[in-house]
Each structure stands twice: as structure tokens, then as C-alpha cells.
Amino acid sequence: xxxxxxxxxSKLLKSYSKDKGATIARHALNETDIYSASYSKDLxxxxxxxxxxxxxxxxxxxxxASGRCWIFAATNVLREDIAKRCNIANFELSQSYIAFYDxxxxxxxxxxxxIELIDKDYDDRTLQFILQSGIGDGxxxxxxxxxxxxYGVCPKNVYPETFTSSNTRYINSLINAELRxxxxxxxxxxxxxxxxxxxxxxxxxxxxxxxALVSCYGLPPEKFEFEYTDAxxxxxxxxxxxxxxFFEKYVGDSLDxxxxxxxxxxxxxxxxxxxxxxxxGNVVGGKPVKHLNLPIERLKELVLSQLKDDRIVWFGSDVxxxxxxxxxxxxxxxxxxxxxxxxxYKMDKGDSLDFRASSMNHAMCITGVNLKKGVPTKWKIExxxxxxxxxxxxxxxxxxxxxxxxxxxxxxxxxxxKEELDAYNASPIExxxxxxxxxxxx
Numbered sequence: 001x002x003x004x005x006x007x008x009x010s011k012l013l014k015s016y017s018k019d020k021g022a023t024i025a026r027h028a029l030n031e032t033d034i035y036s037a038s039y040s041k042d043l044x045x046x047x048x049x050x051x052x053x054x055x056x057x058x059x060x061x062x063x064x065a066s067g068r069c070w071i072f073a074a075t076n077v078l079r080e081d082i083a084k085r086c087n088i089a090n091f092e093l094s095q096s097y098i099a100f101y102d103x104x105x106x107x108x109x110x111x112x113x114x115i116e117l118i119d120k121d122y123d124d125r126t127l128q129f130i131l132q133s134g135i136g137d138g139x140x141x142x143x144x145x146x147x148x149x150x151y152g153v154c155p156k157n158v159y160p161e162t163f164t165s166s167n168t169r170y171i172n173s174l175i176n177a178e179l180r181x182x183x184x185x186x187x188x189x190x191x192x193x194x195x196x197x198x199x200x201x202x203x204x205x206x207x208x209x210x211x212a213l214v215s216c217y218g219l220p221p222e223k224f225e226f227e228y229t230d231a232x233x234x235x236x237x238x239x240x241x242x243x244x245x246f247f248e249k250y251v252g253d254s255l256d257x258x259x260x261x262x263x264x265x266x267x268x269x270x271x272x273x274x275x276x277x278x279x280x281g282n283v284v285g286g287k288p289v290k291h292l293n294l295p296i297e298r299l300k301e302l303v304l305s306q307l308k309d310d311r312i313v314w315f316g317s318d319v320x321x322x323x324x325x326x327x328x329x330x331x332x333x334x335x336x337x338x339x340x341x342x343x344x345y346k347m348d349k350g351d352s353l354d355f356r357a358s359s360m361n362h363a364m365c366i367t368g369v370n371l372k373k374g375v376p377t378k379w380k381i382e383x384x385x386x387x388x389x390x391x392x393x394x395x396x397x398x399x400x401x402x403x404x405x406x407x408x409x410x411x412x413x414x415x416x417x418k419e420e421l422d423a424y425n426a427s428p429i430e431x432x433x434x435x436x437x438x439x440x441x442x
Contacts, residue, residue: 025340039324040336046378046398047329049391051368054380055312058083058090060393062386064166067137067442070363071095071102072384073314074144077365077410078153080312082250087230097159097243100217101151102143105282106135107175107209111202113279114183118190118198129433130279131183134176137168138440139282141314141363141410145255146286152243153251158224164216171216175209259413259424262291263299263406264437265350269429271295272420276428277438291437292416292424296349296403300376303366305415312367312382316360316408316441322401328390330381330405331398349404353436360407363441367394376402407437 016022028037057080063072075093083091110130117127164171182205189197214220226238226246241249262275269275276288294302303313322332338344345357352358368380379402381395389395397406413421431437 021339022342028340034337034341035324035335038335038337038340040334040339046370047327047331047334047396049328049380049394049396051370051378051380053307053371054368055307055310057312057365057367057382060382060387061092061095061384062393063095063384064161064386066099066166066168067440068095068099068139068168069384070139070141070316070441071098071144073363073365073382073441074141075153076382076384077312077314078251081254085250086228086236087232088228089231091228092156093153094156094159096156096161096165096217097154097220098144098147098151099137099165100159100213100220102139102147102282103135103171103175103213103217104210105147105150105284105286107179108206109279109282109284110135110179111182111205112284114179114186115195115198115202118186126279126433127183131180134172134179136172136440136442138442140280140289140440141258141260141408142287142289143282145258146281146283148247148251149255150283150286152245152247154221154224154241154243154246155226155228157227158221159218162216162218171212174212178205178209257412257414258410259416259421260289260291260408260410261294261299261302262408262437263296263349264291264293264353265296265348266353267350269293269431269437272423274424274426274428275431275437277431277433277435279433280438288428289438290424290428291408292420294420296406299406299409300402302411302415303409304369304376306411307366307369311412312365314363314410315366315406316363317397317402318358318360318405318407319362319364321358321405326390328395329397330395330401332401332404333398346404356436358405359436359439360441361439364395366409375399 025037061072061076063069072095075095075098079091079093113130117124117130120127182201186198186201189201222242224241226241227236229235271293274290274292276290280289303315306313319330321330322335323330324334332346347355347357364384365382366379367382370377376399378399379397381397383389383393383395385393387393413424416424
């Protein structure tokens with residue numbers, strides 16, 4: 001390895017001092033953040049909030065200080081159907097109810113994985129990945145399906161938010177510390193009492209985790225009434241619901257029609273094949289997280305097909321890239337980091353996945369698109385960050401940003417060709433636990 005020599009630094013400083021553009025940038029950045037200084041209206045196009053295809057949707061929701069975007073986006077898909085069926089102007093399903101059982105199931109899965117890896121060296125890469133990752137709020141569409149098919153759903157007023165459900169940092173930290181303690185303790189117990197002792201230890205941990213979750217999230221509802229007033233002012237009261245019965249009546253088997261499609265243009269993931277990720281999930285024995293990899297143009301076609309049928313689309317993307325909070329927009333053409341700092345992190349999409357420059361980290365819903373001669377120029381987004389942002393919590397993304405930073409969408413399987421559906425239904429190729437397509441939306 002070569003160290004940095006003082007003579008080299010002196011040469012760089014002299015060169016910098018002669019660079020008038022760098023001096024102007026330094027002066028500007030004394031009082032301005034990099035993103036604001038790099039924003040260029042010269043490059044911005046199609047930033048107005050008008051869309052030729054615009055699905056009418058309910059007001060945005062708010063996940064607050066939690067990583068439950070995937071749950072919020074998924075319940076937003078379901079609530080649109082329920083609201084139309086009941087003619088309700090505003091309605092939410094309880095995201096907290098789903099998050100409670102997702103947490104419990106993730107804990108159980110992680111305990112089982114740690115038991116499976118109990119004989120591995122402590123520095124085994126897979127074990128270290130599980131311990132370092134721990135559990136959080138994030139998830140995937142198939143994980144949502146697993147939880148609601150097992151535990152059902154309920155209206156938000158039946159199982160409302162608590163401080164912890166909306167502010168999950170501390171409970172997540174405590175859970176992961178306890179899971180790491182189990183990983184250590186279970187190895188000692190195995191030496192003394194064998195696997196039977198480990199199983200009893202797991203039961204004691206799971207019992208304490210359940211108690212902690214109920215204390216933080218509240219008692220899970222067993223029975224409830226569905227009470228609402230429709231858009232015409234008529235009062236309705238439906239009695240005798242459990243979360244499962246509510247799910248069966250208002251959701252039914254509709255979730256079985258959805259499939260996850262991704263765009264991961266990397267050499268190890270040929271298009272037209274399905275993939276799963278080892279150890280990714282929540283419910284033991286549940287549906288594995290599964291994706292069909294397709295070219296970006298085909299992914300867009302499928303998203304458009306669903307929008308044209310007046311149905312919104314759950315999707316996952318990298319929201320850390322080129323975001324303008326004030327304008328409520330994601331647009332990679334709006335920032336010129338090259339001119340102000342001589343830095344530009346744009347990469348080939350496949351390379352950005354392989355070299356960890358980008359990955360899916362947030363789920364939202366696509367609710368509209370602007371088409372010119374059939375080609376998308378921008379997309380309308382329903383986020384779950386509340387109404388205080390631009391456009392009352394609705395955002396837009398440019399066409400080029402969609403192509404580069406959208407990695408996943410969930411669409412009705414009826415839009416797929418027979419070949420695509422066969423590929424999705426085929427036995428998936430299993431990817432390693434740390435594959436970038438195993439990232440979670442939060």
C-alpha cells in the first residue's frame with residue numbers, strides 16, 4: 001500500500017488554488033448544503049405535477065419514525081379495494097397489527113436460524129451476517145402476504161398506533177441485543193443439555209419476546225366490530241369479526257394473484273428466471289420471498305397495464321438517490337454534482353447493485369403516470385411520510401430515475417405472458433443471504 005506523501009498534498013493544494021470553479025464551490029458550500037448547491041433548474045424537465053393517467057386514491061398515510069413502508073404501501077393497495085367496496089372517503093388498515101406479528105415471526109425465524117447455525121464458528125460469514133443484520137422493521141411483499149394470510153387484518157381504529165409502533169428504534173435495538181445473547185447462550189446450553197435444552201431455551205426467549213411486544217404494541221384484538229360512515233353519510237355497523245374473518249371477507253384470495261417482478265441487470269441473474277434469497281422471510285414455513293427478473297422495459301409495461309386498469313402498484317426503489325424533499329421529486333437529471341465537486345456517482349445499474357452503490361430500500365405505490373406518445377415521462381407516487389411534504393405527501397419520479405433506481409414492482413399475474421408465469425412458478429434459483437436483491441424496504 002502507498003501512503004499519502006506531503007509533497008503530493010502540496011501539489012494538489014497548488015492545483016486547487018488555481019481552480020476558480022473550486023473556489024466558487026467552496027464559498028457557496030460555506031452556507032449551503034451540497035444538494036441545494038448542486039440543484040440545477042437548467043436540467044429539470046417535466047417537474048409539474050400533472051399526469052395523463054391518474055388513479056384516484058385516498059389521502060396518504062404516515063409511517064412516522066419506523067421502517068414499515070412495505071406494510072403501509074401494501075395496506076394502501078388493499079384499502080383502496082375496501083374503500084371502494086364500502087364507499088368510504090378515508091380508511092386505513094392497522095399497520096401496527098401487521099407489524100406486531102411480523103416482528104414476532106421474524107424473531108422466531110431468527111431463533112430457528114441461529115439454532116441451525118449453532119455448530120458454525122462464531123466468525124462464519126453466514127452467522128455473522130445474521131447476527132449483524134438482526135431484525136428490523138423492513139420487509140418484502142411476500143412477507144406481508146405471509147403475515148396477513150396467517151393472522152388476518154383489521155381496521156386501524158381496532159388496533160391503533162402506540163409510541164413504540166411509530167418509533168421503533170429502541171425496541172429493535174433491544175430485540176437484536178437479546179437475539180445475540182441467545183446465539184451465545186444457546187451454544188453453552190447445547191454443551192450441557194443438548195438440543196432439547198436449546199429448544200427449551202428458545203421457548204423461554206420467545207415467551208419473553210412476546211410479552212415485550214404486547215407491552216409495546218398493545219393486546220392483539222380477538223373480536224371487533226367494523227363501524228364506518230360511507231360517503232353518502234350512511235352509518236354502518238358489522239359485528240362478529242376476527243382479524244381472519246375480516247381478511248376473508250374484504251381481502252379474500254386476491255393476494256394470490258400478485259407476483260413480484262424485479263429488474264436486476266447483473267450477470268449472475270439472467271432475465272426470465274425466478275429467484276429467492278436464503279434465510280430471507282418472516283413466517284417459518286410460509287411463502288418464500290420470490291422474484292421474477294425482467295428487463296426494465298418489460299417491468300414498465302406490466303406496471304402500465306395495471307395502472308390502466310385503475311389499480312395502483314406496490315413498488316420498491318432506492319429513495320436515497322437524487323431526492324428533492326421540497327419539490328417532492330426523485331430526479332437524477334436535477335443534480336449536477338460533477339460541476340460543483342467534480343464527483344458523480346452514476347453507474348451502470350448492474351454495477352451499482354454488484355458494488356453496493358445502490359439497492360432497493362423503500363416501498364411506495366405508483367398511482368399515476370404521464371404518457372407522451374405512449375412513453376412515460378414521469379410517474380406519480382403515493383408515499384407514507386404524511387401530508388406535510390410537497391403535494392400533500394404525493395411525489396413524482398422522472399422517467400430516467402425510474403429506469404435507474406426502481407428495482408421491484410408487484411403486479412397481477414394476469415398481465416404476465418404464459419412464458420413469464422411459467423418462469424415465475426418454476427423452482428427459484430437461491431441467492432446468498434447477502435445478495436443485494438435480498439434488501440428490505442423500510
